[in-house]
Each structure stands twice: as structure tokens, then as C-alpha cells.
Amino acid sequence: MNTLSQILRGILFIILAVCGMAMAFIFMVSTAIAIGVLYIVARIKGRPFGVRAYWDQRRKPNSRTPSFRKEDVVDVKMREIP
Secondary structure, eight states: OHHHHHHHHHHHHHHHHHHHHHHHHHHHHHHHHHHHHHHHHHHHHHHOOOOHHHHHHHSSOEEEEEOOGGOOOOOOOOOOOO
């Protein structure tokens, strides 16, 4: 009985390992497809594709994102509603 139990556990372990490897493979393939799509879109738009280009773009101030200064902050008076 003990041998049968160990065989069943081994089979279950192998099945779970194969399923895990399949999920990891699917994740890697989908990540590669996503990076490929991002690369093609960057090439079509004429922008460089890479970590350095992305980091430089994120670091420079953009006109679309609001920049808050100390003068922009306004105190608001609140009253309690009964």
C-alpha cells in the first residue's frame, strides 16, 4: 500500500511540474509577443525602444503631467455638516 501511495504521489508531482512548466512557457511567449509589439509600435512612431530611452522620457518634465509647486497648494476650510 505504501508503494502504491508513493507512485501516486510521484505521478501527481510530475503532472504538477509539467503544468507549471507549461504555464511558465506560456508566460514567456506572451511576454516576448508583448515586447515585440511594443518594439514595432516604437519603430512605426519613430521613437527609440529601450530601457534608457524609456527612462529618459520618464525623467524629463512633460507638459501633460501637472507639476505642483508650493504656491499651488491651497488651504481649504472645512465645516462639519450635522
